[in-house]
């Protein structure tokens with residue numbers, strides 16, 4: 001990256017003591033996990049969120065929805081954190097009061113070295129009962145041919161496998177397991193459109209953004225609320241906001257610095273700019 005921006009962003013990070021790192025789907029794009037709205041590759045360019053990511057969709061066709069999320073979970077399982085994830089962990093290691101807030105439902109921050117990010121939209125690895133909310137075990141992944149498939153969404157490659165390793169119907173439908181407590185269908189532990197965010201996570205995110213002295217926003221289109229409010233909370237309270245995104249977003253105007261590039265390249269460079277002696281991960 002050229003121009004004054006990287007050095008300026010490095011200076012802001014070096015001066016911070018209570019930074020927030022706020023991430024979206026773009027943070028995991030270089031690990032092969034598709035974003036939602038990127039042209040052609042974004043999930044919502046290929047699938048109708050109303051058919052797959054709402055409570056009504058699950059009630060209407062639980063096997064379609066469960067199959068889709070199971071395929072995404074296996075796709076994420078095959079993905080690996082990239083240098084950007086490790087750079088975020090390096091920031092946390094250097095500044096222990098850092099709070100990492102993510103909209104993502106993959107576990108790449110944790111595998112990249114960030115133990116407990118604040119999860120605004122849940123996780124692909126936290127299924128629960130759709131009726132009594134009892135946590136449910138993550139299904140065993142059969143050692144099926146799909147394991148050597150490319151990382152990522154695991155959906156388009158038609159690699160859906162029914163419990164017990166039998167090939168799932170070509171449409172990817174997989175019957176969700178029954179809750180061990182009440183017998184109702186188990187659902188993915190993600191936040192669907194029209195559902196409230198987990199209040200504890202939202203409170204923690206707003207609290208961190210209100211008290212931060214720098215907010216680094218990475219790989220989000222900032223179109224989905226209330227999550228997209230988080231950078232605005234920090235800016236309103238005077239914290240500088242630094243954005244990492246290859247393209248402009250609605251956040252550009254509130255940012256002290258806009259770093260145009262992929263997270264996997266920009267974040268390690270940012271850590272080095274802030275702390276030349278640092279191992280950016």
Ligand code: APR
Pocket residue numbers: 023024025026027029030035036037038042103104121218219220221222223224244245246247249261262263264
């Ligand atoms: N590095 C950084 N940013 C990237 C990269 C990359 N390698 N690749 C893409 N991006 C950017 C895109 O330019 C886009 O602005 O990441 C952003 C991804 O935007 P979305 O697909 O809209 O994802 P996100 O903002 O996380 O969506 C928010 O919407 O669908 C729901 O619940 C879902 O959490 C999700 C929420």
